[in-house]
Every structure is written in C-alpha cells, then in structure tokens.
Amino acid sequence: MAGRIVVPFGPQHPVLPEPIHLDLVLEDERVVEAIPSIGYVHRGLEKLVEKRDFKDFVYIAERICGICSFTHSVGYCKAIEAIMDLQVPERAQYLRTIWSEYSRLHSHLLWLGLYADAMGFENLFMNAWRIRETILDAMEETTGGRVIQGVCKVGGVRRDISDAKLKEMTAKLDSIGGEIEDLCHVFFDDASVKHRSVGVGMLSKEDAHKLGAVGPVAKGSGIALDLRQTGYSAYGSLDFKPIVETGCDCYSRCIVRAKELAQSVDLIKQAAANIPAGDIEVKVKGNPDGEYFSRVEQPRGECIHYVKANGSKNILRERVRTPSSANIPPLVKMLEGCQMADVPVIVLSIDPCIGCAER
Amino acid sequence: MGLFSMTKTVLKSLFKKPATIRYPAEPAKRFEGTRGQMEIDIDKCIFCGLCSKHCPADAITVNKNERTWSINRLWCICCNSCAENCNKDAIYQTNVYHAPIVAGETDVDVYQGKPVEEKPAAAEEKAA
Amino acid sequence: MHKEEQTITEVGVDNLVSEVSKMYDEGYRLVQIGCGKYDDIFEINYSFDKDCKFVNLRLKITEGVVVPSITGVYLCAFIYENEIHDLFGVSIKDIAIDFKGNLIRTSVKNPFNTPTVTKVKAAKPAKSENAAAAGAKPDVKSDAKPDTKPDAEKKKEEA
Numbered sequence: 001m002a003g004r005i006v007v008p009f010g011p012q013h014p015v016l017p018e019p020i021h022l023d024l025v026l027e028d029e030r031v032v033e034a035i036p037s038i039g040y041v042h043r044g045l046e047k048l049v050e051k052r053d054f055k056d057f058v059y060i061a062e063r064i065c066g067i068c069s070f071t072h073s074v075g076y077c078k079a080i081e082a083i084m085d086l087q088v089p090e091r092a093q094y095l096r097t098i099w100s101e102y103s104r105l106h107s108h109l110l111w112l113g114l115y116a117d118a119m120g121f122e123n124l125f126m127n128a129w130r131i132r133e134t135i136l137d138a139m140e141e142t143t144g145g146r147v148i149q150g151v152c153k154v155g156g157v158r159r160d161i162s163d164a165k166l167k168e169m170t171a172k173l174d175s176i177g178g179e180i181e182d183l184c185h186v187f188f189d190d191a192s193v194k195h196r197s198v199g200v201g202m203l204s205k206e207d208a209h210k211l212g213a214v215g216p217v218a219k220g221s222g223i224a225l226d227l228r229q230t231g232y233s234a235y236g237s238l239d240f241k242p243i244v245e246t247g248c249d250c251y252s253r254c255i256v257r258a259k260e261l262a263q264s265v266d267l268i269k270q271a272a273a274n275i276p277a278g279d280i281e282v283k284v285k286g287n288p289d290g291e292y293f294s295r296v297e298q299p300r301g302e303c304i305h306y307v308k309a310n311g312s313k314n315i316l317r318e319r320v321r322t323p324s325s326a327n328i329p330p331l332v333k334m335l336e337g338c339q340m341a342d343v344p345v346i347v348l349s350i351d352p353c354i355g356c357a358e359r
Numbered sequence: 360m361g362l363f364s365m366t367k368t369v370l371k372s373l374f375k376k377p378a379t380i381r382y383p384a385e386p387a388k389r390f391e392g393t394r395g396q397m398e399i400d401i402d403k404c405i406f407c408g409l410c411s412k413h414c415p416a417d418a419i420t421v422n423k424n425e426r427t428w429s430i431n432r433l434w435c436i437c438c439n440s441c442a443e444n445c446n447k448d449a450i451y452q453t454n455v456y457h458a459p460i461v462a463g464e465t466d467v468d469v470y471q472g473k474p475v476e477e478k479p480a481a482a483e484e485k486a487a
Numbered sequence: 488m489h490k491e492e493q494t495i496t497e498v499g500v501d502n503l504v505s506e507v508s509k510m511y512d513e514g515y516r517l518v519q520i521g522c523g524k525y526d527d528i529f530e531i532n533y534s535f536d537k538d539c540k541f542v543n544l545r546l547k548i549t550e551g552v553v554v555p556s557i558t559g560v561y562l563c564a565f566i567y568e569n570e571i572h573d574l575f576g577v578s579i580k581d582i583a584i585d586f587k588g589n590l591i592r593t594s595v596k597n598p599f600n601t602p603t604v605t606k607v608k609a610a611k612p613a614k615s616e617n618a619a620a621a622g623a624k625p626d627v628k629s630d631a632k633p634d635t636k637p638d639a640e641k642k643k644e645e646a
C-alpha cells in the first residue's frame with residue numbers, strides 16, 4: 001500500500017472563486033478522504049439583524065451572496081410578509097419572478113463559464129460571460145444594479161418595468177436565445193467537456209438524499225427537488241417542470257444548469273406575457289410578530305430564511321441556510337475516491353459560494 | 360460534433376464587433392436607472408437625521424448643531440434607503456459613479472448647510 | 488399570498504435522536520439545523536422536508552446542557568452542528584466530523600452568544616467582525632481616539 005500524504009487545497013487556489021479549504025488525503029493520485037473547512041469569510045450578518053430596522057435589513061440580506069442576491073431578498077421579504085400576513089400585489093409577484101429568473105440566468109452563465117475555466121476551456125468561458133453581460137445589462141437597466149439589484153422590499157418591489165420595456169426584454173431574450181443554445185450545445189456535446197466530467201464526482205441518488213443535497217446537485221442525481229414547485233411568487237401560475245438528470249456525475253450537474261437556462265428564458269417569457277397591471281407594493285404597517293421559515297429556490301438550490309420576531313422593529317433572530325452550506329457534505333462524499341486532477345472540477349460542480357455558506 | 364462544437368461560435372465571433380468597450384477611450388455603459396451615487400440638496404435638508412437612522416451601512420452622519428450632512432462614499436452601498444426615508448426629498452440618486460478614491464484621499468464628503476437665519480452665503484460643498 | 492404550512496414539534500434532549508431517526512425512516516430529508524438564543528434559552532430547530540412538506544423539531548435547552556449529535560442518523564448534520572457550536576457555544580457531543588470550534592473562525596469566540604454588539608458609528612474604528620459586517624471598513628484616519636466604552640467588553644475579549 002502506498003503511503004498517504006495530505007495535500008492542502010485552498011483557500012487560495014486559481015480555480016476557486018471563494019475561499020474553502022480542503023485537506024485532501026491522497027494515496028498516490030487518488031483522494032481517499034477530504035476534510036473541508038470554511039470560516040475565512042464569516043461576516044456575522046445574521047447578528048446584524050438585531051440592530052437594524054426590519055425593513056432596512058432587506059439590503060443586507062441581499063448582500064449575503066453576490067450572485068443569488070435577488071433571491072435572498074425575496075426569501076427575506078417572503079418571511080416577513082408571511083409573518084405579517086401581507087398581501088403582496090400580483091404584479092410585484094410577477095416582477096419578482098422575472099428578476100429571480102434573470103438572476104438564475106446570470107448565475108448559471110457565470111457558473112458555466114467558471115466550470116469551463118476549471119477544465120481549461122478558456123474561450124468557452126469567455127463566451128459564456130459574454131452572454132451573461134447582456135443579462136446583466138438588462139438587470140442594470142431595470143433595477144439599477146448589475147448583481148445587487150436592491151429592488152425587493154417588504155410588501156412588494158421598488159421599481160416597475162413598463163410593458164414596453166418588458167416587450168423589449170423578451171425580444172432581446174429571443175435574440176440571445178440562439179447564442180445560449182450554441183453555448184449549451186458545446187456543453188452537451190463537446191468531447192473535452194465530456195472527457196473531463198462524465199463519470200467524475202459521482203453522487204448516487206441515495207447519498208444525495210441522505211446528505212441533503214439541494215439544487216442542481218440534487219437534480220443532477222435524479223432528485224426532483226425544486227422549491228419553485230411550492231408556488232411562491234408567481235411560480236404557482238407558470239408552467240414548468242424541474243429539470244432532472246440521472247447521470248449523478250459532474251456532467252449531469254452541468255447539463256441541469258445548461259437546461260435551466262432555457263427554462264428560465266421560457267419562464268421569463270411566460271411571466272412577461274401574463275403579468276397583470278396594478279400596484280407594485282402594499283403599505284407595511286406595524287411590526288412583525290411571529291416566526292416563519294421561508295424557502296426559495298436559488299440558482300444554487302434551496303435557501304431558508306428563518307425569521308423570528310417579537311413585535312418590535314428589530315428582529316430577534318434571522319437564520320439563513322444557504323444552498324452552498326447544504327452542498328458541502330455531498331461534496332465531501334463526491335471527492336472520496338476521485339483523482340487529484342479532478343478535484344477542481346468536482347469542487348466547482350457544486351457551485352460553491354462560501355461567502356454565503358458562512359454569512 | 361464532439362471536437363468542433365465551438366467552430367460556429369468562433370467563426371461568428373470573428374466577424375462580429377468586439378463585445379468589450381475600450382474604456383476609458385470610450386465612455387462606460389450607463390443606464391438611466393443605474394445606481395451611481397447619492398447626492399444631497401443641502402438647502403432642503405432640515406438635519407433631522409432620519410436618513411442616517413435608516414442607512415444600513417451607517418454611511419451618513421448628520422450633525423444638527425453644526426448643520427452638516429456627511430456621507431462616507433466607500434461605505435455607502437447605494438441602496439437608496441436614505442432617499443426613501445427623507446421627508447424633505449433632499450437626497451436623490453444619480454447614475455454617475457463616484458470617482459475612484461486613492462490612498463490618502465478622504466472618502467467622507469461633508470456638506471455644510473446654510474446657517475439658520477442668514478441669507479445664502481456659505482452653502483458650498485467641500486471635502487473634509 | 489403563499490404561505491406554507493409549517494409544523495413545529497417540541498422534543499427533549501433525551502428523545503431527540505429517536506425522533507430524528509423516525510423522520511429518517513419516513514424518508515424525510517434534513518433541511519437545516521438552526522439555533523437562536525432568546526434570553527437564556529437556546530432554541531434549536533431541526534427542519535425536515537419530504538416532497539415539499541416542511542416539518543420541524545424544536546429543542547429548547549439552557550446554557551450548559553449537552554446536546555446529542557444527530558450525525559449518526561444524518562451525516563450531513565455535521566456542518567450545522569459545528570456551526571452552532573462555533574457561533575453559540577452550545578456543546579454537542581459525538582459529532583461524526585468534529586471541528587472542535589474551528590469550522591468558523593471568528594475573532595470573538597461564540598459571537599452569537601455574546602451580548603449584542605453596540606452599533607458602531609463611523610468615527611470609531613470598527614474592529615470586530617460583527618460591527619464590520621455592514622460592509623463598513625475600519626476608518627483608519629478619521630479619529631485617533633475613539634470612544635471605546637461601549638466596545639470595552641469586546642476589546643477585552645479580543646485581546
């Protein structure tokens with residue numbers, strides 16, 4: 001038996017967008033065990049809630065993650081609205097849906113780019129990010145921010161999109177639809193992509209369930225877990241099916257995300273076609289009193305915002321469970337038995353966002 | 360085809376104009392609603408301090424006695440919360456980004472309000 | 488408005504693991520474990536989900552009570568249990584992968600268990616994690632002699 005060596009991987013590594021540290025126990029080139037450790041970017045945002053007006057905390061909740069930002073604010077607002085029994089106007093719900101899907105598009109394009117980069121496929125990376133730029137432009141035009149939108153507020157949204165603008169946006173999506181298709185085609189068929197990801201980082205359906213995988217990691221392992229099915233925002237009135245792949249490897253997770261691009265485009269078009277006219281916010285009176293677990297589907301998977309309040313303007317406790325922290329145990333499982341050279345690809349395949357895993 | 364899946368995109372990109380902007384030779388993209396930076400109309404301000412109370416980043420300091428309103432440009436996250444909470448509509452958002460701040464420069468902009476009775480005299484903005 | 492049905496069942500330290508095993512046998516997925524401190528009571532919520540049905544077990548303990556780990560049932564609980572231990576100082580015994588307080592490295596030990604940090608205003612150098620959380624950076628040159636009184640407690644701990 002070969003001797004074991006421990007290779008520290010991260011927190012600073014060319015392939016890692018964010019600091020996670022892994023101690024890889026190797027036997028020759030094979031990883032026998034991986035021990036994760038996080039904790040480099042803990043910001044204590046959950047504690048800050050005690051010092052902020054609950055309405056002002058939305059902006060901080062949004063900054064938990066720099067990519068799922070909009071969905072974080074939706075999650076937080078949804079929790080407060082549920083506690084206070086606020087009736088959010090339909091139009092606001094639809095707008096939230098549209099922006100959520102836009103952020104899914106931008107997040108997945110970002111991830112596909114980074115994933116290509118992890119495999120060393122540089123021009124695919126550039127290509128994905130070029131498409132992402134048009135999404136970000138649409139975002140900036142409608143919300144004012146590229147990645148931190150700041151348009152969600154307790155009781156509704158802060159900016160409206162005019163119907164003319166919505167038409168323009170869907171037309172734009174139609175025109176980049178072809179580009180997205182070309183991009184996905186590369187991920188589906190390219191020999192080098194397949195070579196680097198088929199059969200790599202296996203996570204069986206049972207393990208995914210047991211280890212609590214969420215989002216594309218669960219969907220890539222054959223679990224149809226998509227919180228949008230619970231019908232929050234306007235998802236209840238839109239037609240979609242969670243995308244599930246059964247390959248259980250990095251390739252499946254990649255395919256799930258690529259297919260979700262098309263799904264998001266479709267959802268945005270549906271929402272834009274059905275959006276009702278009306279108000280975009282309700283007035284919020286009083287303070288929240290109660291508790292609620294609000295669950296939203298982020299680009300990376302299920303996110304929980306637990307809010308407990310006692311009727312004062314500061315909230316007692318907010319607990320956020322982000323999809324990345326739920327996906328760390330499955331990551332450890334995936335890494336067992338893989339080749340050292342595949343580690344970057346596998347780590348990236350869960351779309352690790354450590355900043356939000358620690359908050 | 361497995362090996363040449365990028366060919367179509369590559370050929371297309373060859374004949375397209377670049378996706379990037381030659382900044383600073385060309386101006387950067389900016390939209391009407393872009394969150395650039397916060398501006399204050401200091402003459403409207405009554406120094407009530409509501410804006411600083413609602414600022415999630417603690418970027419604003421209001422001094423009622425000295426009639427100053429100051430903002431830390433690096434702390435401000437351009438959330439627009441102060442503008443929404445100001446009863447006098449003194450604060451507004453522009454789509455111009457603040458110029459980068461280099462070491463040694465101050466990141467706090469102080470705005471001095473007019474003295475209470477006097478006629479327009481010293482409503483200048485100056486850096487601290 | 489969309490509001491999910493969410494049940495919360497109280498459990499005790501002694502029947503926690505057996506209740507969790509029951510959930511496991513019924514095919515529930517562990518969604519999260521979250522802790523909160525209200526006055527002197529730690530409230531730990533174990534959330535489970537099955538086909539979008541959301542249920543919770545709630546454990547209420549006081550300071551010093553040792554909580555059994557549920558990593559024997561759901562291995563993935565290790566990440567949450569370590570987090571609770573690091574942030575609140577709740578001791579949890581027999582975690583399968585125990586980081587012994589090193590999962591989340593903070594300058595203050597058990598930051599969520601200390602009295603709420605005072606709102607640090609611009610003039611004071613915001614040293615602690617919690618104060619810096621709003622994206623505020625310590626303003627180095629703005630004030631040489633800040634009023635440290637409200638922070639005195641924290642300063643001592645950091646030292």
Ligand code: SF4
Pocket residue numbers: 399403404405406407408409410411421428444445446447448449450
């Ligand atoms: S800007 Fe508005 S809210 Fe702020 S102190 Fe002046 S009047 Fe008050």
Ligand code: SF4
Pocket residue numbers: 397410413414415416417418419430434435436437438439440441442
């Ligand atoms: S925009 Fe937001 S962060 Fe900036 S000063 Fe106003 S309230 Fe504070």
